[in-house]
Amino acid sequence: MTNHQSLANKPIGVFDSGAGGLTVVSQIFRHLPSEQVIYFGDMGRTPYGIRSAEVIKSFSRQNVNFLLEQDVKFIVVACNSASALALDYILQIFNIPMMGVIEPGSRAAASGTKNGRIGVIGTEATIGSLSYTKALLKIDPKLEVFSMACPLFVSLAENGYIGKKAAYLIAEDYLGYLKEKKIDTLVLGCTHYPPLKGVIGKVMGDDVRLIDSAEETAKTIGQMLAELNLANSNPAAGAHKFYVSDTPEKLKEISKYFVESPVEEVARIDINSY
Amino acid sequence: MTNHQSLANKPIGVFDSGAGGLTVVSQIFRHLPSEQVIYFGDMGRTPYGIRSAEVIKSFSRQNVNFLLEQDVKFIVVACNSASALALDYILQIFNIPMMGVIEPGSRAAASGTKNGRIGVIGTEATIGSLSYTKALLKIDPKLEVFSMACPLFVSLAENGYIGKKAAYLIAEDYLGYLKEKKIDTLVLGCTHYPPLKGVIGKVMGDDVRLIDSAEETAKTIGQMLAELNLANSNPAAGAHKFYVSDTPEKLKEISKYFVESPVEEVARIDINSY
Numbered sequence: 001m002t003n004h005q006s007l008a009n010k011p012i013g014v015f016d017s018g019a020g021g022l023t024v025v026s027q028i029f030r031h032l033p034s035e036q037v038i039y040f041g042d043m044g045r046t047p048y049g050i051r052s053a054e055v056i057k058s059f060s061r062q063n064v065n066f067l068l069e070q071d072v073k074f075i076v077v078a079c080n081s082a083s084a085l086a087l088d089y090i091l092q093i094f095n096i097p098m099m100g101v102i103e104p105g106s107r108a109a110a111s112g113t114k115n116g117r118i119g120v121i122g123t124e125a126t127i128g129s130l131s132y133t134k135a136l137l138k139i140d141p142k143l144e145v146f147s148m149a150c151p152l153f154v155s156l157a158e159n160g161y162i163g164k165k166a167a168y169l170i171a172e173d174y175l176g177y178l179k180e181k182k183i184d185t186l187v188l189g190c191t192h193y194p195p196l197k198g199v200i201g202k203v204m205g206d207d208v209r210l211i212d213s214a215e216e217t218a219k220t221i222g223q224m225l226a227e228l229n230l231a232n233s234n235p236a237a238g239a240h241k242f243y244v245s246d247t248p249e250k251l252k253e254i255s256k257y258f259v260e261s262p263v264e265e266v267a268r269i270d271i272n273s274y
Numbered sequence: 275m276t277n278h279q280s281l282a283n284k285p286i287g288v289f290d291s292g293a294g295g296l297t298v299v300s301q302i303f304r305h306l307p308s309e310q311v312i313y314f315g316d317m318g319r320t321p322y323g324i325r326s327a328e329v330i331k332s333f334s335r336q337n338v339n340f341l342l343e344q345d346v347k348f349i350v351v352a353c354n355s356a357s358a359l360a361l362d363y364i365l366q367i368f369n370i371p372m373m374g375v376i377e378p379g380s381r382a383a384a385s386g387t388k389n390g391r392i393g394v395i396g397t398e399a400t401i402g403s404l405s406y407t408k409a410l411l412k413i414d415p416k417l418e419v420f421s422m423a424c425p426l427f428v429s430l431a432e433n434g435y436i437g438k439k440a441a442y443l444i445a446e447d448y449l450g451y452l453k454e455k456k457i458d459t460l461v462l463g464c465t466h467y468p469p470l471k472g473v474i475g476k477v478m479g480d481d482v483r484l485i486d487s488a489e490e491t492a493k494t495i496g497q498m499l500a501e502l503n504l505a506n507s508n509p510a511a512g513a514h515k516f517y518v519s520d521t522p523e524k525l526k527e528i529s530k531y532f533v534e535s536p537v538e539e540v541a542r543i544d545i546n547s548y
């Protein structure tokens with residue numbers, strides 16, 4: 001086995017502020033079945049989207065330190081807030097290929113829109129950073145981008161408070177502005193939102209296409225691994241591993257809202273020591 | 275000045291998971307105007323009520339370490355989740371008088387009820403700990419206590435999402451069980467809930483008395499300081515100081531929902547180093 005092959009056999013590291021990144025993991029399982037995944041969900045410090053750039057950078061740096069200790073070959077920042085506020089920072093200080101979720105989601109939206117009017121929803125941190133707007137305009141400066149922070153959506157999704165009238169009213173409240181702007185494409189710019197797809201779709205109507213960046217991200221990871229000669233050619237990848245910064249039960253319990261099969265084997269780590 | 279007088283002149287330390295503890299600070303200002311307050315709001319790791327006992331204990335220990343460095347004479351745990359899960363633990367490891375918010379709130383509820391049926395609402399951590407139930411039954415074993423975790427209330431309060439129909443529907447959803455139980459007293463067992471008093475009162479009706487433990491806590495602090503000979507007899511107390519673990523702007527912005535006059539002077543600390 002050459003050095004390069006042994007590097008390619010190493011796992012992909014994925015981190016998120018909590019359980020939402022499991023939507024990306026589930027798409028990696030589907031599109032890149034030969035890859036082994038090491039997941040870290042920062043449940044002990046979730047959510048990130050209400051925090052400042054400085055705190056999100058500091059947490060992200062610790063998360064990368066932990067994943068590097070697990071000997072990963074590539075790191076996926078599955079959290080939109082961390083991708084928006086911390087990806088440039090951690091790319092500067094660490095020497096490992098990394099990818100966030102903003103660019104794949106933006107590419108999918110830009111290629112899907114017909115009228116050139118794209119909406120983006122996310123946390124206050126993500127929307128405030130204007131990262132999606134910048135990424136979309138870089139792809140096509142003629143696009144018109146309208147964005148809206150939806151701070152209550154994470155709580156609704158994480159509590160499974162979805163099928164209720166209150167969830168619908170809150171969605172109507174947040175999304176009214178985007179409906180007025182006659183967007184035809186809406187980026188779900190937070191990995192915690194997919195459980196709310198039903199209610200968001202109902203409010204926006206059938207003519208608006210919802211972009212969940214998880215699938216696009218998994219496909220882009222595949223392309224990047226191939227380009228870097230890091231794709232795992234060994235079909236028997238090692239066992240996936242899940243780590244959290246709070247009790248494992250929390251991730252197990254909440255995982256049912258984000259992945260098809262519940263996550264069973266989860267270990268706790270002390271992220272403050274990284 | 276004797277040693278004892280100089281000890282009494284020291285400030286009171288107050289910590290909370292975020293801004294909610296300012297409701298307690300505001301009552302300290304009112305009832306104990308000679309006391310100086312050092313406040314720490316753990317905005318960088320808020321909320322606590324969704325976390326496990328182990329994480330809440332570890333965070334509380336760091337918060338106490340920080341306040342001890344500020345040379346406080348007494349510590350108030352203004353967060354219900356930390357009072358419920360971590361107070362016994364930090365009392366064991368630190369040698370300084372401390373007080374939580376559970377006992378004062380329970381005493382106010384027990385002395386206020388006429389039919390002996392008391393409701394308690396709070397975070398999942400607080401309600402899951404059964405701390406209020408235990409404290410109330412210790413005061414009077416004949417009381418009947420009914421409790422309900424209201425996980426979305428913190429997000430609603432912190433986002434000022436209050437006057438909307440959705441907030442009312444969520445409150446009806448959570449509080450329906452307590453209405454059925456014909457309680458006459460409801461403990462707001464989370465310092466973040468007071469901004470929601472209006473909607474909670476509307477759902478519960480005029481016959482149910484709402485207990486906000488902040489005022490009762492301030493009065494109990496006064497009694498404890500007097501008993502311990504720690505009350506400040508010097509009317510010119512030092513300036514109050516506010517510290518947070520995220521950017522100061524967040525506390526300043528959110529403080530308007532919790533105290534009458536906005537908090538202006540706030541400094542940031544790195545709580546992970548304590």
